[in-house]
Amino acid sequence: MSLLHEKQVRVLKLFERLSVAASGEKIPADQIDARLSTVGELPNSAFFSCFLPAHLEEAKRLIEIFYSAKDFDDFVLLAEQARTFVNSTLFAFAAEVAILHRADSRGIIVPPIQEIFADRFVPADTLIRAFSVATTKPAGDESDVIIDVQETGNILDPEYKLAYYREDIGVNAHHWHWHVVYPSVYDSKFFGKKKDRTGELFYYMHQQMCASFLPPYQKPSLSKNTKGLPTFNREDELELTHCMNFGSPGSVKARYHHLDHESFSYIINANNNGSEEKKGTVRIFLAPKYDELGNVISLDEQRRLYIEMDKFDTDLRPGKNIIVRSSTDSTVTISSTYTFKELLHGEDLEEDRSEFCSCGWPQHLLVPKGSNKGMVFDLFVMITDAEKDKVPTSGKKLCNDALSYCGVMDEKYPDKRAMGYPFDRTITAQSHEEFITPNMKISNITVRFQD
Numbered sequence: 503m504s505l506l507h508e509k510q511v512r513v514l515k516l517f518e519r520l521s522v523a524a525s526g527e528k529i530p531a532d533q534i535d536a537r538l539s540t541v542g543e544l545p546n547s548a549f550f551s552c553f554l555p556a557h558l559e560e561a562k563r564l565i566e567i568f569y570s571a572k573d574f575d576d577f578v579l580l581a582e583q584a585r586t587f588v589n590s591t592l593f594a595f596a597a598e599v600a601i602l603h604r605a606d607s608r609g610i611i612v613p614p615i616q617e618i619f620a621d622r623f624v625p626a627d628t629l630i631r632a633f634s635v636a637t638t639k640p641a642g643d644e645s646d647v648i649i650d651v652q653e654t655g656n657i658l659d660p661e662y663k664l665a666y667y668r669e670d671i672g673v674n675a676h677h678w679h680w681h682v683v684y685p686s687v688y689d690s691k692f693f694g695k696k697k698d699r700t701g702e703l704f705y706y707m708h709q710q711m712c713a714s715f716l717p718p719y720q721k722p723s724l725s726k727n728t729k730g731l732p733t734f735n736r737e738d739e740l741e742l743t744h745c746m747n748f749g750s751p752g753s754v755k756a757r758y759h760h761l762d763h764e765s766f767s768y769i770i771n772a773n774n775n776g777s778e779e780k781k782g783t784v785r786i787f788l789a790p791k792y793d794e795l796g797n798v799i800s801l802d803e804q805r806r807l808y809i810e811m812d813k814f815d816t817d818l819r820p821g822k823n824i825i826v827r828s829s830t831d832s833t834v835t836i837s838s839t840y841t842f843k844e845l846l847h848g849e850d851l852e853e854d855r856s857e858f859c860s861c862g863w864p865q866h867l868l869v870p871k872g873s874n875k876g877m878v879f880d881l882f883v884m885i886t887d888a889e890k891d892k893v894p895t896s897g898k899k900l901c902n903d904a905l906s907y908c909g910v911m912d913e914k915y916p917d918k919r920a921m922g923y924p925f926d927r928t929i930t931a932q933s934h935e936e937f938i939t940p941n942m943k944i945s946n947i948t949v950r951f952q953d
């Protein structure tokens with residue numbers, strides 16, 4: 503086992519069955535490290551919230567205690583003690599921030615929050631059924647237990663229409679992780695490092711999360727439009743045994759569904775009218791074309807609904823260029839996520855992984871749900887001069903997987919333009935024709951949800 507793998511396994515142990523760690527055996531008070539004397543105020547039964555100043559203050563203290571630990575062993579020692587008496591969510595938050603920011607933890611991947619706190623992502627009745635199946639298995643039966651998550655909610659409740667999105671495990675895990683990468687209690691003086699454009703990124707990432715909702719009622723449909731993009735529900739499984747002890751040697755999993763789409767490619771025809779090769783920044787956005795009554799949404803209103811799909815640089819030869827870009831290469835989505843089990847095996851460990859490597863929008867939610875009849879979207883593409891968009895970089899090729907929502911480690915945000923450009927400002931143009939310049943193009947795409 504490499505040193506990094508060894509560290510990875512020690513970190514995973516800190517999160518194993520964390521929900522119940524604070525209700526286990528107590529360490530005698532006189533044996534608790536004195537540095538931890540200022541934490542442990544919030545009871546484990548309380549809901550930790552980043553919106554409550556007292557909670558945040560305690561989290562900040564714990565982050566700084568963990569970050570100040572003199573070496574990795576010292577950090578693990580402090581964390582092993584803290585997890586037994588600190589509120590478990592507060593602990594997870596502080597420990598993750600410390601791990602993702604400590605130099606001696608570089609390369610370690612924190613386990614997925616949905617496995618750490620599976621009990622917060624899966625309804626209680628599913629967990630109870632899992633218990634009853636796992637504990638009544640015949641002796642010697644080591645097969646996996648898989649329990650279907652029953653849909654909660656009610657179609658008569660209008661809120662239910664958005665449950666697929668608001669309760670999506672990937673969205674919530676992303677949101678948690680983003681706040682670990684950009685903790686609101688981050689004090690650049692204390693950490694000795696500034697993060698670039700965090701306020702703007704905070705606003706932009708959250709605005710994009712909200713814009714991804716997609717009006718559930720949609721009247722008009724162009725049924726003859728063949729340029730359709732199908733979305734559908736895909737089955738997935740969540741391992742529960744790292745959160746709870748089911749008394750069974752095998753896996754115990756909850757089976758659930760989430761929105762997904764087929765991967766696709768953009769094919770963009772671009773003309774370089776100059777006589778020299780140029781670098782262009784391709785910016786791709788998507789927004790609904792009609793409101794719930796079937797009226798075309800005005801451009802200035804629509805601009806707030808545009809979600810960023812991708813942004814990348816490309817070389818443009820003089821004359822005609824055909825740019826082909828796969829949806830899986832998107833710079834808003836994360837390319838790989840790991841389960842607890844994969845991390846235990848030491849999968850994909852790399853010394854130069856940073857907190858930014860594990861941040862990004864879930865790939866399965868890149869495309870909005872659309873509707874059964876087919877919902878029409880405007881797909882907007884713009885190419886700008888990459889020389890003018892460029893920000894100075896160190897040239898180090900670190901993680902830049904989901905740079906649009908997560909930024910790049912130790913570097914400036916990799917685009918000189920405002921986030922969301924060109925939809926970051928009021929648009930006075932009344933029509934697409936008036937708005938569009940030769941470096942832009944809008945096409946219609948129909949997104950059809952297949953039940």
Ligand SMILES: [Cu+2]
Nearest residue numbers: 677680681708
């Ligand atoms: Cu948030």
